[in-house]
Amino acid sequence: MTYRIAVLPGDGIGAEIVPQALRVLEAVGAKYGLSFTFTEGLIGGIAIDETGQPLPQETLELCRNSDAILLGAIGGPKWDNLPTHLRPEVGALLPLRKALGLYANIRPCRTYDALADASTLKKEVLAGTDMVIIRELTGGLYFGSKGRTDVDGVQQAWDTMIYSTPEIERIVRLAFETARHRRKKLCSVDKANVLESSRLWRETVNRLAPEYPDIAVTHMYVDNAAMQLIRNPGQFDVVVTENTFGDILSDQASMLSASLGMLASASLGGRVGLYEPAHGSAPDIAGQKKANPIATILSAAMMLEYSFNRVAEARAIEAAIEAVLAKGFRTGDIMEAGKRLVNTEEMTDRVLEEL
Amino acid sequence: MTYRIAVLPGDGIGAEIVPQALRVLEAVGAKYGLSFTFTEGLIGGIAIDETGQPLPQETLELCRNSDAILLGAIGGPKWDNLPTHLRPEVGALLPLRKALGLYANIRPCRTYDALADASTLKKEVLAGTDMVIIRELTGGLYFGSKGRTDVDGVQQAWDTMIYSTPEIERIVRLAFETARHRRKKLCSVDKANVLESSRLWRETVNRLAPEYPDIAVTHMYVDNAAMQLIRNPGQFDVVVTENTFGDILSDQASMLSASLGMLASASLGGRVGLYEPAHGSAPDIAGQKKANPIATILSAAMMLEYSFNRVAEARAIEAAIEAVLAKGFRTGDIMEAGKRLVNTEEMTDRVLEEL
Ligand SMILES: CC(C)[C@H](C(=O)O)[C@@H](O)C(=O)O
Numbered sequence: 001m002t003y004r005i006a007v008l009p010g011d012g013i014g015a016e017i018v019p020q021a022l023r024v025l026e027a028v029g030a031k032y033g034l035s036f037t038f039t040e041g042l043i044g045g046i047a048i049d050e051t052g053q054p055l056p057q058e059t060l061e062l063c064r065n066s067d068a069i070l071l072g073a074i075g076g077p078k079w080d081n082l083p084t085h086l087r088p089e090v091g092a093l094l095p096l097r098k099a100l101g102l103y104a105n106i107r108p109c110r111t112y113d114a115l116a117d118a119s120t121l122k123k124e125v126l127a128g129t130d131m132v133i134i135r136e137l138t139g140g141l142y143f144g145s146k147g148r149t150d151v152d153g154v155q156q157a158w159d160t161m162i163y164s165t166p167e168i169e170r171i172v173r174l175a176f177e178t179a180r181h182r183r184k185k186l187c188s189v190d191k192a193n194v195l196e197s198s199r200l201w202r203e204t205v206n207r208l209a210p211e212y213p214d215i216a217v218t219h220m221y222v223d224n225a226a227m228q229l230i231r232n233p234g235q236f237d238v239v240v241t242e243n244t245f246g247d248i249l250s251d252q253a254s255m256l257s258a259s260l261g262m263l264a265s266a267s268l269g270g271r272v273g274l275y276e277p278a279h280g281s282a283p284d285i286a287g288q289k290k291a292n293p294i295a296t297i298l299s300a301a302m303m304l305e306y307s308f309n310r311v312a313e314a315r316a317i318e319a320a321i322e323a324v325l326a327k328g329f330r331t332g333d334i335m336e337a338g339k340r341l342v343n344t345e346e347m348t349d350r351v352l353e354e355l
Numbered sequence: 356m357t358y359r360i361a362v363l364p365g366d367g368i369g370a371e372i373v374p375q376a377l378r379v380l381e382a383v384g385a386k387y388g389l390s391f392t393f394t395e396g397l398i399g400g401i402a403i404d405e406t407g408q409p410l411p412q413e414t415l416e417l418c419r420n421s422d423a424i425l426l427g428a429i430g431g432p433k434w435d436n437l438p439t440h441l442r443p444e445v446g447a448l449l450p451l452r453k454a455l456g457l458y459a460n461i462r463p464c465r466t467y468d469a470l471a472d473a474s475t476l477k478k479e480v481l482a483g484t485d486m487v488i489i490r491e492l493t494g495g496l497y498f499g500s501k502g503r504t505d506v507d508g509v510q511q512a513w514d515t516m517i518y519s520t521p522e523i524e525r526i527v528r529l530a531f532e533t534a535r536h537r538r539k540k541l542c543s544v545d546k547a548n549v550l551e552s553s554r555l556w557r558e559t560v561n562r563l564a565p566e567y568p569d570i571a572v573t574h575m576y577v578d579n580a581a582m583q584l585i586r587n588p589g590q591f592d593v594v595v596t597e598n599t600f601g602d603i604l605s606d607q608a609s610m611l612s613a614s615l616g617m618l619a620s621a622s623l624g625g626r627v628g629l630y631e632p633a634h635g636s637a638p639d640i641a642g643q644k645k646a647n648p649i650a651t652i653l654s655a656a657m658m659l660e661y662s663f664n665r666v667a668e669a670r671a672i673e674a675a676i677e678a679v680l681a682k683g684f685r686t687g688d689i690m691e692a693g694k695r696l697v698n699t700e701e702m703t704d705r706v707l708e709e710l
């Protein structure tokens with residue numbers, strides 16, 4: 001079996017971390033009898049520099065003709081003063097999500113015993129944290145109609161948070177299915193006491209719930225969820241929420257882990273899934289071999305699991321990473337006294353050894 | 356000088372904590388030569404029980420004819436199954452904010468040396484945390500047009516995030532003024548890379564900034580703000596943001612303090628300001644004299660400062676509370692080993708002694 005992977009390193013540390021994940025995919029392939037073809041494409045700032053477009057048509061075609069996409073990171077100060085819609089992140093990510101129908105963003109967030117003391121939250125508060133945040137990714141305020149008007153010389157600007165029943169159903173079903181393979185708890189986050197779109201969201205969750213009698217469903221207001229994530233993160237298993245709330249909560253939840261350098265993500269929905277680390281392009285350390293490749297390697301593991309249903313292979317990668325951490329190897333972002341500092345490539349070498 | 360205060364204890368612990376704040380106001384009045392008339396009104400669940408309405412017309416009239424409002428807490432399980440618009444919180448708070456033009460919600464959030472280890476965040480991360488979150492309170496998704504439609508048999512529900520330039524200007528000016536009396540830093544939080552209303556927000560902040568050359572202005576995306584609040588809360592002085600983002604971030608920030616029982620709030624804009632603790636009605640401990648009255652007492656201090664410009668009096672109350680904490684007195688929510696547990700009234704007694 002040969003999988004065609006679109007490889008989009010993007011900007012900053014993207015060019016350093018993505019090749020590491022490819023090394024791991026190669027190694028797993030050799031061991032388990034899978035093969036991959038990797039085809040590189042331009043995206044983000046580097047694509048603007050070379051083609052004038054953050055998401056060139058050629059890259060979109062490459063993605064469409066692949067079995068999965070591995071993305072590094074996008075953006076940097078060089079492109080920050082462009083008009084918004086041409087800026088690397090917005091100009092590439094939003095159209096890519098829409099064009100490929102990537103309506104579900106999956107962000108696992110867990111703590112590692114070996115890194116238990118690296119978060120700004122207390123160790124005992126984080127004990128047992130292991131959740132997945134599922135964010136709706138192609139609806140809501142991001143894609144609803146927006147604009148400006150002049151009313152009697154006064155400017156008004158608006159955005160529309162809009163959801164249809166089928167849009168809610170598909171993401172909520174995916175969340176129920178995800179919970180089924182985990183601890184069987186689903187928390188749907190909304191603001192149903194104020195928002196009509198949240199009321200439709202909540203009704204839809206409640207209508208589908210009887211089809212998943214094995215899953216314990218709860219509802220939580222988004223303001224309370226932002227508190228509970230810090231107060232008692234261990235209470236969450238699967239969290240599902242709309243686009244803007246998910247943007248905020250998943251970034252907030254990323255602080256529960258030791259480092260952004262540990263967090264993977266998947267964006268799913270269409271035939272082709274997109275996998276990328278949760279962190280950004282880190283221009284301050286780009287080109288210095290300091291970046292932590294683990295988030296990208298874990299994103300490749302998610303690819304194996306979600307796009308190719310290669311669960312054993314995904315688990316093997318995760319186990320290798322845990323073993324490397326347990327042995328005390330650390331990149332700069334997770335370094336502590338008494339541990340062994342390694343660079344981007346060396347960290348990957350250790351992971352490959354464990355595999 | 357006699358100030359007319361509308362007193363709305365509301366539900367749950369409201370009836371226990373509000374009288375404590377009135378005792379403190381009386382004491383401060385006696386010492387500094389101010390007098391108050393306190394007139395009680397019904398609001399929330401208790402108002403539903405007695406009048407069928409969460410915000411009776413009589414209560415609204417009382418508020419309009421007062422110089423300031425002191426509110427306890429609203430809601431409880433008894434009323435949770437009512438239709439949303441009749442529920443105590445939504446049915447009382449939203450119309451009250453709108454009717455009185457309370458467009459600015461002010462939430463100070465600081466840590467107390469005496470309680471430094473009581474948050475779920477590490478002590479060293481919280482060191483120096485002292486911010487004010489200013490949330491726009493009468494615009495955005497809360498009050499924009501909303502509704503449902505059927506498009507070819509498919510339900511759609513929407514809400515509108517809408518802001519006009521004058522709405523943004525008045526809250527942003529208030530934030531600049533607030534920063535002027537503090538550490539002179541203003542962080543405006545938006546999602547200007549995606550939302551048109553955020554772009555108008557950001558333009559407005561930038562347009563006003565030259566009028567406040569002494570204030571250092573920064574902009575931050577809301578997802579990043581949710582991270583930074585946990586990563587390095589000490590970086591913030593004054594934060595200003597729109598209604599929904601402010602709802603989420605101010606509740607999140609409340610976790611930086613030792614207890615919700617310590618956090619005051621003010622809602623300003625019209626002639627009459629509304630002051631209330633940031634916590635809820637805590638039905639689980641209602642009627643047991645366990646509630647922490649400090650948040651309500653601090654809200655009364657905010658009333659003295661913001662509505663009556665009695666700054667020395669407000670500072671005196673705050674200093675008294677710090678002294679009581681330093682002496683080791685604690686209500687249940689902030690109790691630690693080696694400290695002295697006191698009930699609602701005893702905590703107030705201690706504060707009065709210090710005054
Ligand atoms: C860059 C931005 C448009 C994007 C978003 O808000 O979706 C980013 O924050 C993310 O979460 O992937």
Ligand SMILES: CC(C)[C@H](C(=O)O)[C@@H](O)C(=O)O
Pocket residue numbers: 193194223444445448449602
């Ligand atoms: C009860 C609810 C409508 C309210 C809000 O969202 O404004 C509350 O969460 C608050 O922050 O005061």
